Amino acid sequence: xxxxxxxxxxxxxxxxxxxxxxxxxxxxxxxxxxxxxxxxxxxxxxxxxxxxxxxxxxxxxxxxxxxxxxxxxxxxxxxxxxxxxxxxxxxxxxxxxxxxxxxxxxxxxxxxxxxxxxxxxxxxxxxxxxxxxxxxxxxxxxxxxxxx
Numbered sequence: 001x002x003x004x005x006x007x008x009x010x011x012x013x014x015x016x017x018x019x020x021x022x023x024x025x026x027x028x029x030x031x032x033x034x035x036x037x038x039x040x041x042x043x044x045x046x047x048x049x050x051x052x053x054x055x056x057x058x059x060x061x062x063x064x065x066x067x068x069x070x071x072x073x074x075x076x077x078x079x080x081x082x083x084x085x086x087x088x089x090x091x092x093x094x095x096x097x098x099x100x101x102x103x104x105x106x107x108x109x110x111x112x113x114x115x116x117x118x119x120x121x122x123x124x125x126x127x128x129x130x131x132x133x134x135x136x137x138x139x140x141x142x143x144x145x146x147x148x
Contacts, residue, residue, distance in 0.1 A: 001057065003054060003057070003058045003071050003075055003078075003079045004078045004079050004096040006054055006074065006122070007054060007079055007082050007086075008082065009085060010047060010050045010051060010054065011047075011082075011086050011100075012041060013047070013050075013148070014046075014096075014100075015090070015092065015096075017041070017047075018041075018043060018092050018093065018096045019044070019092070020099075021041045021043060022092075022093065028038075035062075039095035039098075039099075044096070044099040045105050046115055047048060047099065047100075047103065048099065048102065048103050048106075049135070050145035051083065051103045052103075052106045054079075054106075054107040055079075055107055055109070055110055056106075057082075058070070058071040058075070058076065058079055058110060059071070059110050060111055061112065065147050066127050071110075071113075072116070073113060073114060073115045074115065074118075076113045076118075076120070077115055077117075077118030077122075079107075080107045080110055080111060080114055080118075080122065080137050081118070081121075081122050083103065083104060084104055084107065084122060084125075084126060084142070085125070085129075086100045086103075087100035087101040087103075087104070088129045088130075093112045101136065101138075101139070102138070104138060104139070104142060105138045107142070108138075108141060108145065110143065111145040111146060112145065113143065119145075119146045119147075119148075120146075123143065123146035124147055126139075126142065126143060126146060127143070
């Protein structure tokens with residue numbers, strides 16, 4: 001399986017779903033409890049579950065060891081880099097960027113499987129993209145793993 005291409009497909013599907021949510025949004029949805037908040041749409045959970053499944057597959061940890069397609073270190077570098085960059089590169093609404101940042105947690109088990117060079121390059125980018133004072137706990141954990 002081409003894991004980075006599958007991640008791109010998941011992200012494109014998510015961007016399209018968020019775009020549709022925004023098109024269907026009424027002016028006061030989610031404000032003061034009126035209507036439905038766009039951040040409550042099912043597309044966020046679907047993206048999160050798809051990313052979780054993909055990361056599990058790439059790590060060869062799907063429980064089906066006979067059919068597991070464990071990704072090599074170079075592929076893991078590309079996959080984790082794509083996952084970590086997705087939230088920062090997305091130009092959509094804030095609630096969608098937050099969902100993409102939350103999905104980064106699914107990459108934690110794969111970070112130790114990255115090459116040393118891949119971790120170093122991603123750490124340099126990550127430090128600039130997510131300054132220390134603005135990191136969520138999972139982002140601190142990501143930095144710790146990338147630093148090893």
